[in-house]
Amino acid sequence: MNARWTTGNRFELLENGEAFFPAVFDAIRHAKHEVVLETFIVFEDKVGWELHAALVEAGRRGVSVDVLVDGFGSSELTPAFIGPLAGAGVRLRAFDPKPRFLGMRTNVFRRMHRKIVVVDQAVAFVGGLNYSADHLADFGPQAKQDYAVKVEGPIVAEIHTFARAAIANADPRRHWFRREHDPQRQTGSEAAALFVTRDNQDHRTDIERHYRVAIRAARKEVTIANAYFFPGYRLLKEMRRAARRGVRVRLILQGEPDMPIVKTAAAMLYDHLQRAGVQIYEYCARPLHGKVALTDDEWSTVGSSNLDPLSLSLNLEANLFIRDRAFNRHLRERLEALIENGCQQISADRLPARNVFHLVRSFFVFHFLRRYPAWAGWLPAHVPKVVTPQVDDHPGAASLEGMTRVTETPEAR
Known part of the structure; x- marks a missing residue:
């Protein structure tokens, strides 16, 4: 890395x-x-x-x-x-x-x-x-x-x-x-930057690892706005750990998706994340296509990488990671405006009741998330x-x- x-x-x-x-x-x-x-x-x-x-x-x-x-x-x-x-x-x-x-x-x-x-x-x-x-x-x-x-x-x-x-x-x-x-x-x-790419040879997990490091280091806030959200188990674990230690962790996801399966996949993770204290917002004004995030007062990222199997395990991606208080502050202001003017928070009472189907589905989703980076290697690899x-x-x-x-x-x- x-x-x-x-x-x-x-x-x-x-x-x-x-x-x-x-x-x-x-x-x-x-x-x-x-x-x-x-x-x-x-x-x-x-x-x-x-x-x-x-x-x-x-x-x-x-x-x-x-x-x-x-x-x-x-x-x-x-x-x-x-x-x-x-x-x-x-x-x-x-x-x-x-x-x-x-x-x-x-x-x-x-x-x-x-x-x-x-x-x-x-x-x-x-x-x-x-x-x-x-x-x-x-x-x-x-x-x-x-x-x-x-x-x-x-x-x-x-x-x-x-x-x-x-x-x-x-x-x-x-x-x-x-x-x-x-x-x-x-x-x-003195604003610092790190240009990080993902490929299928030498840099398979670099972007995801920088996300995990930033979330692990966060002390006050993690805000992620990402269009296609279905990350691997390790990234989800860092979000849950951050929320449990008192960090305000907020996700801004698609509420009006350009592809319906996007919302369906992300929603399968809501209960798992909310039980740890992660706050989830759906942007409903129009389709969200952004891939940005920030932590605390300095770190932020803008790029092409979604937090889903395609971007994290298959596609060639590029993100710019930034350490700059002024940029972090401006990005936070824009995301706060997005939450206030175009989002609805997903509350626990809007989630489906936990039943046998829910438990079985959660079991398979959990194990898919643990294994999909390895399974990605089975896909066409010319x-x-x-x-x-x-x-x-x-x-x-x-x-x-x-x-x-x-x-x-x-x-x-």
Whole structure:
């Protein structure tokens, strides 16, 4: 587990697409040297096309632009979207795309779920937002509630090194540019950051372990807002222990889920957690897509990792862990507003009565939670590929999955 905290950073919380998209697009439009972007989803809607325009314009003015999308999450990208990117010199790659079988996508597991942007090695963005219109309030009742962080300072160099390693190996001709200034001099702040990733090779449990360490060290408060909540036994145990020693432990979970099974799975844990004193709130204003947490007065995290089997045991994820009182305070204010204005607390009288069915279900859930990190290894475990799609001029090339000429490279770790 990487334990090297980097000081001298500056952080800005970006809430929802209204704050995130303008900040990212403005950074890309002002890029002078390089843009590196990784994301799970790009849709061809108004947000995806605005990203497209910013990337094309950057490529045309000579900025080095590399984009990595997930082959499952962004499988519907068409030649009309991909072609102009290639024409502007943007290097687009897809993580492990697969053709459909009987109309169904087969590349469900071990997805590239990270959301990272680095511009000129000077500013980075890490969080949970995809490039899709459902992160904007005008999308309607199903608009997602989500968070990202904009960061400047020395930690950006570490994020950049990681992102380059995940993308650059797909093109052996890739060149590097020299910085014109020292990123260590970006800010005099003592705010510390730790960039932590999860993969299926050397860093399988790093993000979860940092959560557990922070909860174990908490003395006053733990607040977690997470969209897809079904963590492993060890993380649940730390939450229960913290609550029993007098720490106020609050969970903000989905009350209006984008997928009904999400709420059903999380609700199976409510009784187990509440009996130890954990407070549970369901956010009911719209679907919650955030993955943020804080403890006490200093520690917090923003990233792509949910607290569920996919994120904790299968997907490639990235979180920024932060030690900064000002950022912690601002995040707490925003989560307090979320609780006050959009949540309902789950009280004990709303839980189902304990009966034989409840006890049997709890038994199986308990043992699943104890074992699922090991069981995850039984799922399809081929070596994923990063591929470079090239647009064919025939009607069959209708999406990223339909691209026929690719360059295959081993998964970057």
